[in-house]
Amino acid sequence: xxxxxxxxxxPLLAEGCALQLIALAPxxxxxxxxxxxxxxxxALAAQQLKLQSGDVLVYAQKVISKAEGRCVDxxxxxxxxxxxxxALEVGKDPxxxxxxxxxxxxxxxxxxxxxxxxxxxxxxxxxxxxDQSNVADPASGEYALLLPVDPDASAxxxxxxxxxxxxxxxxxxxxxxxxxPWRVGTVGVAIGCAGLAATRDLRxxxxxxxxxxxxxxxxxxxxxxxxxxxxxxxxxxxxxxVLVRGLPASAPHQRAAALLRPPDEDLFR
Amino acid sequence: xxxxxxxxxxPLLAEGCALQLIALAPxxxxxxxxxxxxxxxxALAAQQLKLQSGDVLVYAQKVISKAEGRCVDxxxxxxxxxxxxxALEVGKDPxxxxxxxxxxxxxxxxxxxxxxxxxxxxxxxxxxxxDQSNVADPASGEYALLLPVDPDASAxxxxxxxxxxxxxxxxxxxxxxxxxPWRVGTVGVAIGCAGLAATRDLRxxxxxxxxxxxxxxxxxxxxxxxxxxxxxxxxxxxxxxVLVRGLPASAPHQRAAALLRPPDEDLFR
Numbered sequence: 001x002x003x004x005x006x007x008x009x010x011p012l013l014a015e016g017c018a019l020q021l022i023a024l025a026p027x028x029x030x031x032x033x034x035x036x037x038x039x040x041x042x043a044l045a046a047q048q049l050k051l052q053s054g055d056v057l058v059y060a061q062k063v064i065s066k067a068e069g070r071c072v073d074x075x076x077x078x079x080x081x082x083x084x085x086x087a088l089e090v091g092k093d094p095x096x097x098x099x100x101x102x103x104x105x106x107x108x109x110x111x112x113x114x115x116x117x118x119x120x121x122x123x124x125x126x127x128x129x130x131d132q133s134n135v136a137d138p139a140s141g142e143y144a145l146l147l148p149v150d151p152d153a154s155a156x157x158x159x160x161x162x163x164x165x166x167x168x169x170x171x172x173x174x175x176x177x178x179x180x181p182w183r184v185g186t187v188g189v190a191i192g193c194a195g196l197a198a199t200r201d202l203r204x205x206x207x208x209x210x211x212x213x214x215x216x217x218x219x220x221x222x223x224x225x226x227x228x229x230x231x232x233x234x235x236x237x238x239x240x241x242v243l244v245r246g247l248p249a250s251a252p253h254q255r256a257a258a259l260l261r262p263p264d265e266d267l268f269r
Numbered sequence: 270x271x272x273x274x275x276x277x278x279x280p281l282l283a284e285g286c287a288l289q290l291i292a293l294a295p296x297x298x299x300x301x302x303x304x305x306x307x308x309x310x311x312a313l314a315a316q317q318l319k320l321q322s323g324d325v326l327v328y329a330q331k332v333i334s335k336a337e338g339r340c341v342d343x344x345x346x347x348x349x350x351x352x353x354x355x356a357l358e359v360g361k362d363p364x365x366x367x368x369x370x371x372x373x374x375x376x377x378x379x380x381x382x383x384x385x386x387x388x389x390x391x392x393x394x395x396x397x398x399x400d401q402s403n404v405a406d407p408a409s410g411e412y413a414l415l416l417p418v419d420p421d422a423s424a425x426x427x428x429x430x431x432x433x434x435x436x437x438x439x440x441x442x443x444x445x446x447x448x449x450p451w452r453v454g455t456v457g458v459a460i461g462c463a464g465l466a467a468t469r470d471l472r473x474x475x476x477x478x479x480x481x482x483x484x485x486x487x488x489x490x491x492x493x494x495x496x497x498x499x500x501x502x503x504x505x506x507x508x509x510x511v512l513v514r515g516l517p518a519s520a521p522h523q524r525a526a527a528l529l530r531p532p533d534e535d536l537f538r
Contacts, residue, residue, distance in 0.1 A: 017292040017508060019500060025286050109536040116536070124451040177487070181450055181537035182393040184528050185468045185488030187495065189452070199454045218446070218498070219454030226456065227496030229487070230516065231288060239286060247499065259453050267378040267385070268450035268537055 019246040022049065023231040023239035030062075030240075032069035037161035040241065049243065051168040056247055058228035059158070060240035061176040061191060062131065064148045072099060074142040090115045096130065099144055103128035108269070116179075119147065122260040123191060126179055148174065151192025152255040159194040171195030174256070175225035175232075181268065188229030190221035190256045197221075197250035198258045219259060220250060288515040291318065292500040292508035299331075299509075301338035306430035309510065318512065320437040325516055327497035328427070329509035330445040330460060331400065333417045341368060343411040359384045365399065368413055372397035377538070385448075388416065391529040392460060395448055417443065420461025421524040428463040440464030443525070444494035444501075450537065457498030459490035459525045466490075466519035467527040488528060489519060 024043035030036070036059065044051060065071070079087065079094035083101050087094035090110050097115065104117035108124055119128040129147040148154045155172040162170055174192030179185075190198060202216035228242035263269065293312035299305070305328065313320060334340070348356065348363035352370055356363035359379050366384065373386035377393055388397040398416040417423045424441040431439055443461030448454075459467060471485035497511035532538065 017294050017500060019288075019290040019496075021288040021290075021496075023286040111536060114536065180488070182530050182535060183458070183488060183491065184530050185486045185491065187456075187488045187492050217454045219449070219452060219456045220499075222452065222454065223456050223495040223499050226492040227288075227290075227499060230489075230492050230496060231286060261451050261453050266451060267380060267383065 016246075016248045019227075019244065021227060021231055022047070022243045022245070024049075024241040024243060025239040027063070027238075027240050030066040032066065032071065034067045035161075036063060036067050036158055037165055040158075040162065041165055043241065044243075051162065051166045051170055051243075052245065053169040054245075054247070054249060055168065056171040056173060056196060056224060056244040057158075057162070058173045058175050058188075058225060058242045058244060059155075060232055060238070061129070061147060061151070061174055062145060062238075063240045064151065064154050064158075064174050064192070065145045068148055068154065070146040070148060072144050072146060074144055086110070086115070092127075096127070096132070096144060099130055099146065100128045103130065103146060121147070121151070121191070122257065123147075123178075125176075129176055129191075147176070147191065152194065152257060153192075155192040155194035155256075169195065173221055173225055173228070175228060177229065188222070188225035188227070188232070190225045190259060193221050193254060193256040193258075195253055196247075197252060198254040198256050200250060221256060222259060285515075285517050288496075288513065290496060290500055291316070291512045291514070293318075293510040293512060294508040296332070296507075296509050299335040301335065301340065303336045304430075305332065305336050305427055306434055309427075309431065310434055312510065313512075320431065320435045320439055320512075321514065322438040323514075323516070323518060324437065325440040325442060325465060325493060325513040326427075326431070327442045327444050327457075327494060327511045327513060328424075329501055329507070330398070330416060330420070330443055331414060331507075332509045333420065333423050333427075333443050333461070334414045337417050337423065339415040339417060341413050341415060343413055355379070355384070361396075365396070365401070365413060368399055368415065369397045372399065372415060390416070390420070390460070391526065392416075392447075394445075398445055398460075416445070416460065421463065421526060422461075424461040424463035424525075438464065442490055442494055442497070444497060446498065457491070457494035457496070457501070459494045459528060462490050462523060462525040462527075464522055465493075465516075466521060467523040467525050469519060490525060491528060 074095045077095040077098050079098040083098035084094045087097040091112055105120055106118045109116040116126050117128050118124055131145045151174045155174050159172040172194045173190045175188045176191050177186035178189040198221040200218045200220040231242050232239050343364045346364040346367050348367040352367035353363045356366040360381055372388055374389055375387045378385040385395050386397050387393055400414045420443045424443050428441040441463045442459045444457045445460050446455035447458040467490040469487045469489040500511050501508050
């Protein structure tokens, strides 16, 4: 690896030693039924960029959910007794809590302003990933946006559509921002994946001195999602799609579900 | 933001819409007393790179610890009774467990092969961050590498040294790989910071429709550490230092300690 060098825009770079991240911006407001592969091709063209095989495209969950029509008008939601009681406990809108309960399999922790659940996909996250920001103009009503039904499938479909349009074998990650135990602040996490290894298992490879590495499973797709999040922003400058170029191919391809720790290995249930 | 475009190596890029990450490689084996600012300048020169103000340099904890002489010869460690009992429980070397206990303030979780503690800096992590890979040639004995005594101070010193050598106001992050509850695989995390905002607080900024954002503190330095980790590798291709270029300046500057969740807000003690 170290002996092969290539010249890329100036500096001498060893292969696999440089990454480029580019936000595809500006991105249009996404509505239910929109074709994200079309929007991706248009955004790339507007920035005079061409996809290359090996590129990774990271999509914020929000645009996937919107395109898939996962927006819910809160006026249509009637909270049940359990949601009403829980809403009182955590200080949240009972209609939102009703949606959280419908989208979840268990409650992990509650506190004032905090409702952490296991979302039906197995993701441990606040509010089952349901978001109320950037969803719709508040003048038109109150809306909430649910996670995609199957983000791994959404990623695979988008990857296939991009292959058909551009002839490029790219990987697709669908990302969301997750809070974490013990540490302040959210980080980008992969909730859907297609075309790459969600985890990289380095067990068995040696260290610098030939000693076997011990803790060496890396949350590869999560690290890519966090990197992309650096460009996405969260507010009115949102740039929901980021192109990542320069990652070595990774195998075997995995669903983001591979990043979920099995319950029997989970010390923090 | 969206109205200003610049041309940078081909594509049209809005300001703040592109990031470049470059591993400074090959990096020499680091020994106690080595001057990492010197090594950084040499590696940059070898790759025909010049630092720019605003650049962020991410250093793997391992090179900081080695330069600061935090390597311990396990033959010099005599495990106490508590370490011996705990070592039996978790199935680890009693001398390593003795070091973990010395470096920790409390035990968070134990299981077979698992010892998660609150390291004295407040970091919740496996084995108090003590590593035995890439430390020294096993033929010369068995060694373990402790975290730097004060990684925030190490980052600040390195930042000052780079400013003195290169005249560039760069930020420095010291990173390590952390396992996580609920999710498979480690991700890069910032354990030391200087010259940037470890967390970015977006509360108060509006969403696309002017609605106030709710959960909007971002673990900025952790996302940078995860991005850099994509290039670092873990094994015999280790590239322990990564240059990140293109991040907007962030303020106020914070220590990585700002990323530690206060115990009274911690639902997962």
